[in-house]
Amino acid sequence: MQPTxxxxxxxxxxxxxxxxxxxxxxxxxxxYTKTFSSxxxxxxxxxxxxxxxxxxxxxxxxxxxIGSFLLLFGLVLCLVGDIIxxxxxxxxxxxxxxxxxxxxxxxxxxxxxxxxxxxxxLLGISPWVLCFIIPMALFYTxxxxxxxxxxxxxLTAGVLIYSLLESxxxxxxxxxxxxxxxxxxxxxxxxxxxxxxxxxxxxxxYFGEKKRYISVLCHxxxxxxxxxxxxxILFIV
Numbered sequence: 001m002q003p004t005x006x007x008x009x010x011x012x013x014x015x016x017x018x019x020x021x022x023x024x025x026x027x028x029x030x031x032y033t034k035t036f037s038s039x040x041x042x043x044x045x046x047x048x049x050x051x052x053x054x055x056x057x058x059x060x061x062x063x064x065x066i067g068s069f070l071l072l073f074g075l076v077l078c079l080v081g082d083i084i085x086x087x088x089x090x091x092x093x094x095x096x097x098x099x100x101x102x103x104x105x106x107x108x109x110x111x112x113x114x115x116x117x118x119x120x121x122l123l124g125i126s127p128w129v130l131c132f133i134i135p136m137a138l139f140y141t142x143x144x145x146x147x148x149x150x151x152x153x154x155l156t157a158g159v160l161i162y163s164l165l166e167s168x169x170x171x172x173x174x175x176x177x178x179x180x181x182x183x184x185x186x187x188x189x190x191x192x193x194x195x196x197x198x199x200x201x202x203x204x205x206y207f208g209e210k211k212r213y214i215s216v217l218c219h220x221x222x223x224x225x226x227x228x229x230x231x232x233i234l235f236i237v
Contacts, residue, residue, distance in 0.1 A: 002051050005044070005234065009227070012040045016223035020216055037223060038082040045075045045230035052233055063121045068233050070118030074111045075230055081107030101206055102155070105162065108199075112165040115192075115229075119169060122236060123176035123185060132171035136196070137163040144200050150207040159203070166196050187232035194225035 019033045049072050053060065085104035140163035144150065152159050173189040176182070198221035204214050 001234070002047075004047055005051065005231075008040065008044045008047055009231065012037075012044050012223075012227045012230075015040055016219070016227065020219040020223065035079075035083050038079040038226075041223065041226040041230050042072075042075045042079050044227060045072045045233055048230060048233040052236060064236050067118045067121035068236055070114050070121065071229065071233055074114040074118060075226065077107055077111035077114060078226060081105070081111060102158075105158065109162055109165065112162070112169060116165060116168050116172065119172040119176075119188065123172055123180075123188075125172060126175045126179065128175045128179075129168065129171035132174060133164060133167045136167035136170065140166065140196070140200050144203055148204045148208045150203055152203075152207050155207075162199075166192070166199060170196055182237050183235040184232045184237060187228050187235060191225045191228035191232065194221045194228070198222035198225055 015033070015037045019037045022033070049068050052068055053065070081104045084100060084107060137160065141156070141160045145152065169192045170189070173185060173192050177185040177189045198218050201214060201218045201221070204211075205218060208214075
């Protein structure tokens with residue numbers, strides 16, 4: 001692995017740890033550190049894409065090239081969503097967080113759509129994905145709601161649609177890992193598993209009882225997810 005990738009990866013991990021530890025702070029520093037953590041995993045994706053293209057230009061297929069660029073674009077969309085979702089920590093936005101939640105979720109939804117398209121280019125699609133999507137989406141939306149006593153208000157349909165996209169992301173990776181093992185499929189499966197779990201926990205923070213450990217657990221899984229997804233670009237085959 002190239003020294004530049006290792007350096008940025010180290011910074012990603014260090015910054016993510018520091019942000020997770022201090023994520024309960026309700027001030028402007030929260031927004032700055034959250035943004036910086038997201039910028040770093042996006043930078044990691046960019047550097048991995050550079051070396052992926054540089055080291056394998058003559059062997060890269062069109063699908064791999066398109067898929068790798070789309071993975072990077074997904075990271076950028078999530079970066080924007082991160083910034084928006086961090087804004088309710090600012091005092092003037094604490095009273096009405098719903099528009100900010102919807103705005104941030106919209107960017108993450110675009111991010112997951114982009115991720116799904118990227119994964120189809122990179123890994124293909126199998127009928128077996130249906131075995132994962134429906135039960136995972138229902139558990140995410142309704143099982144999580146009953147378990148955590150969540151109130152989605154008017155956003156139940158939106159949560160369900162979002163959960164279907166996250167479940168599809170996982171299903172595309174998992175089926176590829178089972179039927180055509182590769183390092184990139186393994187990393188992507190781990191990344192999207194953590195992403196799924198992180199967002200499911202995040203539902204408790206926005207629609208349930210806000211507790212410090214929920215915020216910490218959410219960030220402790222979300223940033224490793226994005227870091228691993230970014231790193232997977234280097235191992236695309």
